[in-house]
Amino acid sequence: MFSESPLEGAEITASGVGSTMREVETGRDSRNLLPSGASGLETIGAHAWFGKHHAIEDVSLRFPKSSVTGLIGPSGCGKSTFLRLLNRMHEFIPGTAFAGQVLLDGRDIYAPEVNATEIRLKVGMVFQKPNPFPSMSIADNVLAGLRLARIKTADKYMLLEDCLVRAGLWKEVKDRLKASAGSLSGGQQQRLCIARALAVKPEVLLMDEPCSALDPGSTLRVEETIVQLSEAMTIIIVTHNMQQAARVSDYCAFFLSEGGPGRVVEAGLTSTIFTNPVDPRTADYVQGRFG
Amino acid sequence: MACASAGGVPTRDASPNLQSLFISWLPLVRFASIWPGNDRGVAVAVEQHDIEQREVVTKKPPVDKVLHAVVTSGALASLVILGSIAGFLLYRGFQIFSDMGFGFITGSTWEGTGGEGEFTKYGIAPMLVGSIVLSLIAVFVALPLSVGTALFVEFYAPPGLRRVLISILDLAAAIPSVIYGLWGLFVLRPLAIGWAEALNDHLGWFPLFRVEATFFDGSPFIGGLVLAVMISPIITSVAREVFSQTPPELIDGARALGGERWSAIRHIVLPFGRSGVIGGAMLGLGRALGETVAIYLVVSIVFKINLQILFTGTGNIASMIALKFGEASPYEVKALLASGFVLFVVTLIVNLIATAIVNNSARKAAK
Numbered sequence A: 001m002f003s004e005s006p007l008e009g010a011e012i013t014a015s016g017v018g019s020t021m022r023e024v025e026t027g028r029d030s031r032n033l034l035p036s037g038a039s040g041l042e043t044i045g046a047h048a049w050f051g052k053h054h055a056i057e058d059v060s061l062r063f064p065k066s067s068v069t070g071l072i073g074p075s076g077c078g079k080s081t082f083l084r085l086l087n088r089m090h091e092f093i094p095g096t097a098f099a100g101q102v103l104l105d106g107r108d109i110y111a112p113e114v115n116a117t118e119i120r121l122k123v124g125m126v127f128q129k130p131n132p133f134p135s136m137s138i139a140d141n142v143l144a145g146l147r148l149a150r151i152k153t154a155d156k157y158m159l160l161e162d163c164l165v166r167a168g169l170w171k172e173v174k175d176r177l178k179a180s181a182g183s184l185s186g187g188q189q190q191r192l193c194i195a196r197a198l199a200v201k202p203e204v205l206l207m208d209e210p211c212s213a214l215d216p217g218s219t220l221r222v223e224e225t226i227v228q229l230s231e232a233m234t235i236i237i238v239t240h241n242m243q244q245a246a247r248v249s250d251y252c253a254f255f256l257s258e259g260g261p262g263r264v265v266e267a268g269l270t271s272t273i274f275t276n277p278v279d280p281r282t283a284d285y286v287q288g289r290f291g
Numbered sequence B: 001m002a003c004a005s006a007g008g009v010p011t012r013d014a015s016p017n018l019q020s021l022f023i024s025w026l027p028l029v030r031f032a033s034i035w036p037g038n039d040r041g042v043a044v045a046v047e048q049h050d051i052e053q054r055e056v057v058t059k060k061p062p063v064d065k066v067l068h069a070v071v072t073s074g075a076l077a078s079l080v081i082l083g084s085i086a087g088f089l090l091y092r093g094f095q096i097f098s099d100m101g102f103g104f105i106t107g108s109t110w111e112g113t114g115g116e117g118e119f120t121k122y123g124i125a126p127m128l129v130g131s132i133v134l135s136l137i138a139v140f141v142a143l144p145l146s147v148g149t150a151l152f153v154e155f156y157a158p159p160g161l162r163r164v165l166i167s168i169l170d171l172a173a174a175i176p177s178v179i180y181g182l183w184g185l186f187v188l189r190p191l192a193i194g195w196a197e198a199l200n201d202h203l204g205w206f207p208l209f210r211v212e213a214t215f216f217d218g219s220p221f222i223g224g225l226v227l228a229v230m231i232s233p234i235i236t237s238v239a240r241e242v243f244s245q246t247p248p249e250l251i252d253g254a255r256a257l258g259g260e261r262w263s264a265i266r267h268i269v270l271p272f273g274r275s276g277v278i279g280g281a282m283l284g285l286g287r288a289l290g291e292t293v294a295i296y297l298v299v300s301i302v303f304k305i306n307l308q309i310l311f312t313g314t315g316n317i318a319s320m321i322a323l324k325f326g327e328a329s330p331y332e333v334k335a336l337l338a339s340g341f342v343l344f345v346v347t348l349i350v351n352l353i354a355t356a357i358v359n360n361s362a363r364k365a366a367k
């Protein structure tokens, strides 16, 4: 399947099965369509395995800079797995394997000379379940990345405030920065995790169902945060909430596994995916007829 | 089931009509429990002090009651046994406490094998101090060793090696202490004498490593090392257990922020497991305090307070009891039982501290 790509530098291509070589070529072609100097994240023919289990197959997607891309699809189709390929966290699980390429600003992050830890600084991640560090205060949580990656900053307080403001949490916590992170509500904790991810200044932010544990109010706050953040960074968000995908994302990719490995059925502008999808399965899914 | 017992029906499966009755009652009951004063309408909202708080009673089903009784009696039995041991020691040794007074703890002489009289003096200070010094050396050496091993097993060892190491560690924890004693006597002691010499040569300026004469055999250092090897498996297994409880999402979170494995361990795993590890160290300390046969074999038992850990001669209460029991007069036996009571109390205190620390860490982890 191949979505029309009406906007230059903003298209997402999804290749189905077929001949692998050709599909990889497709991926390359689409990359060549990028205006020179443009940056972002791109996968070319990405596969992932858990031992013998082939979890995702031949995913080629483009994530242009300053855009939000929603990954949608039924449970178990490999969205989380795909996300963890993008910041090299897939390899933490013993026995896993990967094939294909992931390009960050045109550079293959799986190249042998690349330091995976540095990639994780550039490609941040927010998890489904808020996971603030319970032994640290709110302030220490935001700055935890600096300590973990041994980064020096001149003005920690500026950074702290900046990240909390951008994550939409500053007003709520500015008077209790020294309090334990565990004293925050779930929604506040999730925004704290976003602030924490921002502190190491990533170019890309991966979010795996960031609102699934939150109430509607907190969800709305996080969504506002996502839209604001996307002005300066590439955001990829997994969500089961179709309204959310429609609200926050510029592009959407629909994953489906149908018994075998997960694949991208269709990808393109969110408006197209939701109103005029090419594949009937996409239409069924976004209208809630299965999944 | 809950509604059946609330209705006073003792069996689990209530008959259908009863069940439907309870189901029809259920909303009412729930409503009542949410709004204790709902029949008073608006008054509730206006006059807060009018709200009568209800006592909430949880009825236990019969199975629970039986289990409760079994568990309680088990706990009581072990308490009674513990109490009777302490009582026995105190009862049999009481005469010594009243004869010697506080001198029994602070005195450094163990004289007189005959009956009671003014020439008979019993004071266990050297052995009490020896017990503590030996155990402290043991924990001091074993703790870093164990934490390192636990981290390796939990985070670095490949899965196959990990399984092998875990079974070896479990086995090591089960080896009788006499084996450790013999191994210490024939294998570790000759090596450790060399290490003690080297320590004294190079770090002799440090008060702890000074010796009054160059006799290094049978020292607290060597005894402590043997104890360290003995308690390491215990501390390691506790440490491994608490490290493995670190929520994986916290480690993932740390790695996603660009932390290397070691940073994640240092900033996430170690703080998370700290109290648990301290608890494990206290358990090891408790075992080291009471160790008898390994000390008996490895250490030259000398009845003198020795704080020069590299210098020959020390001992602990347990090994002293074993050493003297054979040819003790009835009066001396009382003194040995009194020593046993002191050891009991010291061990109890250490274990209480350990329990408090472990509970505290469990409570923190649960938050």
Ligand SMILES: Nc1ncnc2c1ncn2[C@@H]1O[C@H](COP(=O)(O)OP(=O)(O)OP(=O)(O)O)[C@@H](O)[C@H]1O
Residues within 6 Å of the ligand: A050, A053, A055, A073, A074, A075, A076, A077, A078, A079, A080, A081, A082, A093
């Ligand atoms: N750690 C793992 N070990 C083995 N198989 C795994 C592991 N994690 C995921 N899988 C498998 O990989 C496939 C994709 O899982 P993944 O978690 O990526 O799905 P998902 O699309 O994120 O689902 P959900 O929407 O429920 O989060 C599933 O078949 C799953 O069973």
Ligand SMILES: [Mg+2]
Residues within 6 Å of the ligand: A079, A080, A081, A208
């Ligand atoms: Mg998932």
